Amino acid sequence: MRIQERSIEAQQLTLLAEWLDQEPEVPSALWFKRFPGLIVCGEGELVKTFLRIGQLPNGEEIM
DSSP, X not given: OHHHHTXXXXXXXXXXXXXXXXOOOOOSSEEEEEETTEEEEEETTEEEEEEXXXXXXXXXXXX
């Protein structure tokens, strides 16, 4: 599983789940959201991948 391959900590997944529970507005194009230990990348309503800090995301940054 990609989450295990990327060594994503449970705390980071909790932060992601809390953010998603807020039903954030995201653009229909590429976007990314920074968390303390990872970067989540998506397109439209879909989460596409997880990056490590230091990797370069594409798209519009979501605050």
